[in-house]
Amino acid sequence: MEVIIANMKDKTHEYRVSSGNKMELYFAILCGVFLLVGFIIQKLTSLSNWFFLSSYIISYFFGSYFITIEAYKKIIKGGFDIDFLMIAAAAGAFYINKWAEGALLLFLFSLGHALEHFAMNKAKKSIEALGKLSPKTALIKKHDKLEEIPIKNLCINDVIVVKPNTKIAADGVIISGSSSINQAPITGESIPVDKVFIDNKYHLPKFKDIDKKHIVFTGTINGDNSIEVLVLKLSKDSTVSRLIKMVSEVETQKSPTQRLTKKFEKWYVPLVILVVSLLCFAYLLIDESFNRSLYRAITILVAASPCALAISTPSAVLSGIARAAQKGVLIKGGRALEDLGEITTIAFDKTGTLTEGKPKLTHIIPLNNFDENEFIELVLEVESLSNHPLAKAIAKDIKTHYNIEPQNKASNANAIQGKGIRAIYNGNNVYIGNVKLMEDSGINVEPSIISKMVNLLENGHTVMIVAYKDKIIGLISVMDLPRKTAAATLKRLKEIGIKHMVMLTGDHQNVGDAIAKQIGLTEAKGNLLPEDKVAAIKILIKRDKKIAMVGDGVNDAPAMALSTVSVAMGAAGSDVALETADVALMSDKIENLPFVIGLSRASKRIIKQNIWISLGVVTLLVPVTILGLTNIGLAVTFHEGSTIIVVLNALRLLRFKMD
Template sequence: MKQQHNEAHDHAHDHNGIFGQRTELYFSLLSGVFLLIGFLIKILGADTQSVWFYLIPFFFSYGFGGYYITIEAFEKIKVGGFEIDFLMIAAAIGAAYIGSWAEGALLLFLFSLGHALENYAMIKAKKSIEALGDLTPKAALIKKNGKVEEVGVEALKINDIIVVRPNSKIAADGVIIKGNSAIDQAPITGESMPIDKTAIASTDNLPKFNAIDSAHVVYTGTINGDGSIEVLVLKLSKDSTVARLIKMVSEVETQKSPTQRMTKKFEKWYVPIVILVVIILCFAYLVVNEPFEDSLYRAITVLVAASPCALAISTPSAVLSGIARAAQKGVLIKGGKALEDLGSIRTIAFDKTGTLTEGKPKLTNMIPFQNYSKEALARLVLEVESLSNHPLARAIVKDVESQYNLVHENVASNVNAIQGKGISATYQNKTVFIGNEKLISDEGLTIAPELRSKMEGLLREGHTAMLVAHGTSVVGLISVMDVPRTTAVETLKRLKSIGIKRMVMLTGDHQNVGDAIAKQIGLTEAKGNLLPEDKVEAIKELMQRDGKIAMVGDGVNDAPAMAYSTVSVAMGAAGSDVALETADVALMSDKIEMLPFAIGLSRASKRIITQNIWISMGVVALLVPATILGLTGIGLAVVFHEGSTLVVVLNALRLLAYNEKK
C-alpha cells in the first residue's frame, strides 16, 4: 500500500506544471492571494455587492489550493486508498456546501501550503543529495596514441587513460599513473582538507579497486588541485562511487523508520473511523434538537479538525531533512530505520585494524645494545630490510628513512627469508639476523636477560618485537605496531560524553595487542583472537547483554558481524562496494571522528520526530472534542489544524542546519 502511495505521490509531482518544480508552492500562494481578495471584498463591501462578487475570488482560491490535492487524492483512490488528501477535499466541499466559503478556501490554502512546503523540504533534501549527480563532469580528456581528445564520460571504458587538468573535476574512479596533486574530496567524503595524491609505482598486477592504497586512488566528481595528472580508469561511470551513492539515496525513502510505520498503521485505521464519525454526526439533528444545517456544520468542522495532516508529514519530513544533512557532511544514512536506531545505541563494537588504528604497522622502538649506537643500528636495519619485499620490512624501511633521515646505500647483500622467523643477510662482511627469539636461539646466539625482559615487555604491550644480531652478538631490538589513529582517543571521549556506555574492540589480533590498544585509547573492553565468524558470536553475546548494538568496521572482513548488528557503520566507504552495500550508515571519508556527529544527528532527528508527533496528536486531541461539543467554529479549527502542519514541517527543516555541539 505504501509503495502505491509513494508512486501516487511521485506521479502527482512528476508534472512540474507551468512554474517548474515550484508550481505547487506558487499555486498555494495564489490560493492565499485570492482568499485574501475575497475576504477583503466580503468585509469591506458585503452590503453593497452581489454575493458572487466575493465568491469569484474564493472559486479561484479553491481552484489553486485544491488542484494538486485533488490529483493526489484521485491517484490514491485509484489504488484503493482513502487518505488525508481525500478528507481535505471532502471538508472543503462540505464547507462550501454550508456557505463557509472563506473557511473552505482557508483550509485548502493552508493545507496546500503545508503540502507544498513538505514537498519543498523533500525536494531540497533530495536535491542536496542528488547534487552528487551534478558532480560528475559530462566530458573527459582521453589520451590515445599520444593524442588527447575530449569524449563524453559515458564513452569511457575500463583501462582508458584520462588527463585531468589543474582545478578541474575528475571524470572517473581510477588510479593515478602520472603526476601528483592535492585532491579536494569533500563532495564525496566530506573531508574539509584536500588530500595529497601521487602516482602509483606500477600498474602491473593491480589489486581490486578498494584494495589499492588510497594515496593513489581518485573518485568521480572530486576536484583536482594545481597538478596535472593522468588517471587509469578502473570503473565505468554507471558503477562509480557517485552513481552508487545516488542510487542508494533514492532508495532510502523505502526503508521506513519504526515511527513512520507506526503512524502509517494508525492512519490506516484512523481515516475510515473519522469518515464514519462524520457521517454519523450529519444525522445528529435526529437526536439533538437542532436544524440539519447545524449538524452538517459540526460534522464538517470535525472532519477538518480530525484530519491527521501534521501527523502524516511529521516523520517523513524529519527523516528526509536528517538524511540530507548527513549527506552534506559525507555520511550516508540508509533510511529512517537506521536514522532512528542509531540514536538509541548505548554500546558500540569496533573492528580494530583500519578503524581504531591506522591499519599500517609503524616502527615504534629502536633499542641498541652492546656498544652499538642508535644510528648504527638504524643504518643496519635499513640496509637489510630494504632488500626484503615483506610488508613489515617495507613499513620499517619507510619509518627508518623518515625518522632517522637516512637513505639506503645498497651495501647489504644475500638476503634470505626464513619462514616464520625473520630474515638473514650479509652486511659489512658479517651475517645479520633480524627476527623473533626462535631465530636467534636456533643460530646459537645468546640473548642477554635485560634485552629479553625488554622484549617481553614490548610483546605484552602489543608490539611485534624483533631482535637484531650482527656477526656473533645480538646488537639491538626493534619493534613495530599498528598504531591507534590520532583522532581515536578524542572521538571515544566525545562518544562517552554523549552517553555511549560501552565501547568494545573486536580484533583478530592477539588479546595482548587488543588490551594494549584498548588501554591506550580508552575502550571499555577488548576481545582478541577472533575470526570473522567469532565476531558474529561476539556481536550476538553483546546484543543479549545490551539489547541494541552498533558495529563499526571497514565493511570488508566485518560484513557478517555488521549484518548481525542493530546498526552497522562502515568507515571509509568511498570506493568500497561491500561497505556501501552492507552498512546502514556509511562514513564516506576514513574519519572515525564523524561518528559522534552521526549519532548526535540521529538523536536530534528522533527528538524532532517525537515533538512533531506530540504537536500533531495534541492539536487533534484538543480540536476534535471541542468541535464535537460545538466550542469551536470551522475557521478556528482550520487555523489550528493547518497551523500545526506548518509548525511540524518548519520544525523538521531545523535539522538541515544541525551541527554537533562540541
C-alpha cells in the same frame, strides 16, 4: 544512445516535479484569489448570488485539483487518507451552503500542501546537489594530443588530464604529477588531501586495494598542479554516481516511527470517517438542525485530520539524511538514522579503524655495546630483501627516519615461515626473528633480553631479535599505532553519552589492551576469529539491546551484519562498504562518528517534537470542535499551521552542527 535517452528521461522527470510543485502553489494562490473575490461580492455588493457562487466554484476547482488527484490515487488502491478527508469536508460545507468556509478550507489546505512540498523539496535539493558535482566534459590524452569529450564517452584505461583548480571527471589513479585535492564534495574533509602518482601503473591491484594517496574521485577539485589520471571506473559506476543512487533510495527505507505512524493512520483515518458519519446524525439525539450537526461533523473532520503527523517523521528523516550527505556521510534510511541515535554501545574493529592499519617501526635497541649506526644499517640491508609486510614497514621507516638507502651489502635472504629471516651480511650470518628462530640457530637468548621483550610485548609491540655472528646484537619492534584522532574521538563519544566502547581484534590480547589503554576504550577483546567476533556481538546485544559496529565494511562482515547499525569507514571508492553498511563515512576519518551520532539524536529529538506538536493540535481541536467552540476557518488555520510548523522544525536539521 541509451545514456542519452536515460538523461532525457531524468531531466523530463525533474522538470515535471519542479513544474508540478510550482503549479500546485499557483493553484493554491488562485484558489485564495477567487475566494477573496467571491467574499467581497457576497458581502459588499448587491449582485446576484450567481456571481459570488461562481467565484467560489472556481475557487473550489483550483483548491481541490491536486488534492482530488492524490485522494483518487489512494482510493483506487483501497486506501483513504487525509486528502480524502479534506475533499469530504469541503463537499459537506458546499452542501450546507457554507461556500466561503469550504473554499477557505481548500485554500488553506492546498496552500499548506504546496508549502509542505516546497519545504520538503528544499531537503531533497540538498541531496540532488550531489548530481551537479560531476563535470560534463573531460580532457582526454591520446597520442600526446588533448581532446575534450563528454564524460559519458570515457572508457576504462583512458588517460585524462586535469588542469589546476578544475573538477576531476572520473574515479581513477594518478599516473603523472602530484597535487592537493579538495575531497570535501565526496568525503566532507575540510582540508585538501595530498595525492601523488603511482610508481607502477602497468600492474595495478584492484581499485579498492590501491593506496588512497594515489586515488582520485569524480567531482573532487584539483589543486594548483596539473595531473594525469588513468580512468578506472565509468561515469555510471563512479563513487559519486553510486552515492547519488543510494541517497535517492533511502526514502524507501522507513524508520520505526514512520512505520508506526503509517499503521496508526491506516486505522485512524477510517475511524475518523466513521465517527464523523455518526456525528452527522447527532440532530436525532440533541435539539439542533441537520445542517448544524453536519457543520460540526465537517469541522471535526478537519480538526481530526492527521496531516502534521503524516509529514512529521519523513520530513525530519529526509532533512537528517540530507545534512549527513553534506558532511560526506551516507545514512541509508530512517531506520539507521533513528537506531544510531539510541546507541550507547559501540564495538570497533581495530586494524584500520582505531589504528592506522599499517605497522610502524617503534623501537631500535642495540645491545651488547653494538654500534647503533651499524645496527640500523644491518637491519635495513636485510629487511630490504624481504617481501614480508613487517620487513617492508621496518625498511621504509628506517629509510624515512634516518635518510639512508640500502647499499646491497646483504644477500642470500631466506624467509623461515613463522620464525623470521636469515641472510648473509658482510660474509656473516644474520638472523632477525623470534625466540624460536634463535634457539633453532643455536643462539642463546639471555633472561635479561627475554625481560626486555616481555616489557615491549605487554605494551602491544611485536618484537624481533637481531643476531649477527651468532650473538644477539639488539631488538627491533613494530606496532600498528592508534590513529592520532582516536583518543579525542573516543573522549567526545563518552561526553555525548556513549557508555561502552569495545574493541574486537584478532591480535593478541596484550596488543588490544595496550591500544585500549592509550586511546581510552572501556574494553578490549583479543585473539578473536571472525566467528568469535559474532559471538561477542551477540553478547553485547543481549546486554545492551542495541549496538553499533564500526569497521571498514569489508572485513568482519558477519559481525557488522549482526549489529543494530553497521558503520563503514573510508567508504569512498569501496563498493562493498557502500552496499553493506547502514552508515558509510566516505572519508577515512573516525572523528566524523560523533557528528553522525549527534545528528541522529537531533533527528530523533525533532521527530518526537513533531509527533507531540501534531497530536497535541488534534487533541486540543477535536474536543473544542465537538463543543461547538470553533468553526471550520479556525480549525483549518490551526490544522495547517501545525503542519507547516512541523516541516520548518524538521528543516532545522539542515543546519545541524555539533556543540
